Amino acid sequence: MLSERRLEVLRAIVQDYVGTEEPVGSKALTERHKLGVSPATVRNDMAVLEEEGYIAQPHTSAGRIPTDKGYRLFVDRLAGVKPLSTPERRAIHNFLDGAVDLDDVVGRTVRLLAQLTRQVAVVQYPSLTRSTVRHVELLSLAPARLMLVLITDTGRVEQRVIDCPAPFGETSLADLRARLNSRVVGRRFADVPQLVQDLPESFEESEDRATVSTVLATLLETLVEEQEERLMIGGTANLTRFGHDFPLTIRPVLEALEEQVVLLKLLGEAKESGMTVRIGHENAHEGLNSTSVVSVGYGSGGEAVAKLGVVGPTRMDYPGTMGAVRAVARYVGQILAES
Amino acid sequence: MLSERRLEVLRAIVQDYVGTEEPVGSKALTERHKLGVSPATVRNDMAVLEEEGYIAQPHTSAGRIPTDKGYRLFVDRLAGVKPLSTPERRAIHNFLDGAVDLDDVVGRTVRLLAQLTRQVAVVQYPSLTRSTVRHVELLSLAPARLMLVLITDTGRVEQRVIDCPAPFGETSLADLRARLNSRVVGRRFADVPQLVQDLPESFEESEDRATVSTVLATLLETLVEEQEERLMIGGTANLTRFGHDFPLTIRPVLEALEEQVVLLKLLGEAKESGMTVRIGHENAHEGLNSTSVVSVGYGSGGEAVAKLGVVGPTRMDYPGTMGAVRAVARYVGQILAES
DNA sequence: CCTGGCACTCGAACAGGGCGAGTGCCAAAT
DNA sequence: ATTTGGCACTCGCCCTGTTCGAGTGCCAGG
Numbered sequence: 001m002l003s004e005r006r007l008e009v010l011r012a013i014v015q016d017y018v019g020t021e022e023p024v025g026s027k028a029l030t031e032r033h034k035l036g037v038s039p040a041t042v043r044n045d046m047a048v049l050e051e052e053g054y055i056a057q058p059h060t061s062a063g064r065i066p067t068d069k070g071y072r073l074f075v076d077r078l079a080g081v082k083p084l085s086t087p088e089r090r091a092i093h094n095f096l097d098g099a100v101d102l103d104d105v106v107g108r109t110v111r112l113l114a115q116l117t118r119q120v121a122v123v124q125y126p127s128l129t130r131s132t133v134r135h136v137e138l139l140s141l142a143p144a145r146l147m148l149v150l151i152t153d154t155g156r157v158e159q160r161v162i163d164c165p166a167p168f169g170e171t172s173l174a175d176l177r178a179r180l181n182s183r184v185v186g187r188r189f190a191d192v193p194q195l196v197q198d199l200p201e202s203f204e205e206s207e208d209r210a211t212v213s214t215v216l217a218t219l220l221e222t223l224v225e226e227q228e229e230r231l232m233i234g235g236t237a238n239l240t241r242f243g244h245d246f247p248l249t250i251r252p253v254l255e256a257l258e259e260q261v262v263l264l265k266l267l268g269e270a271k272e273s274g275m276t277v278r279i280g281h282e283n284a285h286e287g288l289n290s291t292s293v294v295s296v297g298y299g300s301g302g303e304a305v306a307k308l309g310v311v312g313p314t315r316m317d318y319p320g321t322m323g324a325v326r327a328v329a330r331y332v333g334q335i336l337a338e339s
Numbered sequence: 340m341l342s343e344r345r346l347e348v349l350r351a352i353v354q355d356y357v358g359t360e361e362p363v364g365s366k367a368l369t370e371r372h373k374l375g376v377s378p379a380t381v382r383n384d385m386a387v388l389e390e391e392g393y394i395a396q397p398h399t400s401a402g403r404i405p406t407d408k409g410y411r412l413f414v415d416r417l418a419g420v421k422p423l424s425t426p427e428r429r430a431i432h433n434f435l436d437g438a439v440d441l442d443d444v445v446g447r448t449v450r451l452l453a454q455l456t457r458q459v460a461v462v463q464y465p466s467l468t469r470s471t472v473r474h475v476e477l478l479s480l481a482p483a484r485l486m487l488v489l490i491t492d493t494g495r496v497e498q499r500v501i502d503c504p505a506p507f508g509e510t511s512l513a514d515l516r517a518r519l520n521s522r523v524v525g526r527r528f529a530d531v532p533q534l535v536q537d538l539p540e541s542f543e544e545s546e547d548r549a550t551v552s553t554v555l556a557t558l559l560e561t562l563v564e565e566q567e568e569r570l571m572i573g574g575t576a577n578l579t580r581f582g583h584d585f586p587l588t589i590r591p592v593l594e595a596l597e598e599q600v601v602l603l604k605l606l607g608e609a610k611e612s613g614m615t616v617r618i619g620h621e622n623a624h625e626g627l628n629s630t631s632v633v634s635v636g637y638g639s640g641g642e643a644v645a646k647l648g649v650v651g652p653t654r655m656d657y658p659g660t661m662g663a664v665r666a667v668a669r670y671v672g673q674i675l676a677e678s
Numbered sequence: 679c680c681t682g683g684c685a686c687t688c689g690a691a692c693a694g695g696g697c698g699a700g701t702g703c704c705a706a707a708t
Numbered sequence: 709a710t711t712t713g714g715c716a717c718t719c720g721c722c723c724t725g726t727t728c729g730a731g732t733g734c735c736a737g738g
Binding site for chain 4: 037038039040041044059060061062
Binding site: 025057060061 | 699700701702
């Protein structure tokens with residue numbers, strides 16, 4: 001167990017290193033922080049911290065920098081979540097209040113987060129998993145060709161073109177449309193399959209039954225497929241702030257960020273509730289080994305429908321970043337609830 | 340007017356510099372290309388080319404590198420468009436053939452272009468300007484709340500929620516839906532305003548007239564607003580290939596790429612037909628002063644409905660890039676025509 | 679007009695040296 | 709047992725000087 005003072009030393013090291021981006025030595029530490037002890041003592045503490053793996057020296061006789069393990073301890077036990085300043089809060093409101101539709105909300109959120117944290121922001125579109133159906137529309141494009149439009153309560157619209165096995169009359173179409181809607185509107189996606197199971201049987205013509213089956217199959221397919229979520233990313237220009245050695249670092253990060261799959265997995269790994277911080281090598285993806293990911297769920301009600309977060313260098317201002325991420329997530333949740 | 344041989348020297352310089360990324364000297368030139376003259380002669384030619392502003396030396400007594408003006412001449416008079424190799428063509432087909440919807444087509448195209456050119460790819464969504472209306476759908480969400488869904492022949496779907504001044508009955512709704520569709524389906528966006536002008540008058544109830552006006556206003560607004568086109572970008576990881584000095588270069592480029600407005604303007608400036616190459620300072624946006632943009636229109640029929648292109652360093656393989664861009668544009672056009 | 683020769687320039691790469699921040703250790707003080 | 713001041717030592721950084729070579733411009737001769 002580390003003594004109180006040693007933790008204090010670690011905190012000081014993290015703070016200074018985050019601020020200056022340079023290895024911090026014992027003397028500088030005692031000057032910038034009132035630890036009440038001499039540099040020699042700090043040196044002893046540092047030796048212990050290093051032995052325990054919380055800090056390291058880039059090369060002999062340089063200052064120390066925190067390791068991933070050090071940041072982990074810092075985040076878990078030493079750092080709180082820094083609340084945003086009033087102007088920052090106001091900025092969030094100003095920025096998000098003008099949003100007109102879901103795309104706009106997500107777009108604004110991503111830009112806001114990037115600006116606030118000066119890092120790369122990632123925002124997942126609200127998931128369809130928890131969503132309910134607001135409306136299902138069927139349009140006839142050609143005698144044997146239909147378009148299915150699905151509208152969710154989060155404002156998302158998905159469409160599919162369906163080639164029917166046989167022509168489908170306008171009256172049958174209206175009939176199906178009405179029945180379908182009366183059954184599924186307001187229901188959760190997960191419940192839909194059971195609710196529509198027996199629909200084909202209620203049609204008399206066998207040709208119609210075939211068409212109805214096709215339509216339903218497409219609907220269910222849409223529900224499932226679209227659960228592979230989409231996301232938006234922004235603030236990649238902030239990658240240039242990564243550090244002096246970034247030419248090597250930045251490449252794999254950019255590559256990782258282009259793979260939606262990677263990002264989705266990244267957010268997927270995060271806890272369902274509360275904020276998740278993954279530091280350096282804690283990230284499964286190799287390209288992100290020198291980055292930290294701060295993510296949190298957000299949603300209109302109590303439940304989280306999606307996640308958002310930022311990707312930055314392990315050397316980041318954790319309290320500030322966590323504060324910004326949490327504040328934005330909360331406000332986006334409110335916005336979604338209102339609309 | 341520059342002699343034939345001087346042009347040949349310029350071509351050699353551009354080719355070598357693009358290949359090696361290093362200033363090219365007279366001796367190296369004569370070794371790598373069979374110009375049939377001695378280094379001394381080449382030096383004289385270089386002196387002339389430099390005086391005319393086609394090449395420059397980074398510092399005294401280093402080799403020469405092409406200037407923007409030099410690249411311009413190269414592109415205009417010295418370089419053809421290099422056709423793709425058969426495997427490359429096959430790759431295009433393989434890559435694009437599996438696309439299921441518009442988003443998918445655009446997404447695949449952007450990745451394909453990025454991979455093929457090893458640069459940053461930008462693909463604009465097919466424009467609504469030239470599009471025609473495939474269907475307009477009106478749904479009642481609440482007594483005085485409608486949802487308008489617009490479906491275009493390019494497969495795009497736009498939706499809007501409308502708050503009506505007064506409740507609107509189901510029969511009126513069906514009526515409006517039918518009349519609206521009979522008038523606008525198959526028509527171009529630009530023609531829609533005139534076609535629906537007199538619709539409100541044909542409704543008897545004054546409350547209904549107000550609602551219809553609101554709906555039409557929203558429809559027209561959607562048509563106009565959505566002409567501000569969307570686009571997709573990819574391959575930003577290729578920015579790391581920009582050159583050794585890229586830390587300074589890359590930042591403004593990333594920033595420019597994040598501004599959709601900038602990109603749209605960029606593509607907008609390109610010629611309507613044929614390929615456009617903008618080199619270095621020819622680009623209006625300052626952040627892109629050290630990049631070149633190769634763009635071309637694409638579309639399902641003879642007409643271009645949108646543009647796509649790549650952004651890369653001025654020192655790029657112009658013939659190869661132009662070949663790839665053109666080939667991809669053509670094939671995407673085909674895909675769109677088929678669907 | 680081209681070519682070979684020649685003197686010159688200037689950046690890149692390397693080597694050496696002083697500087698200073700930082701360390702580890704030890705003996706004395708608390 | 710912990711803290712502290714002192715001290716010798718290490719080692720990367722930075723500045724300087726030097727060498728090396730690619731590349732240039734110019735000129736006289738073909």
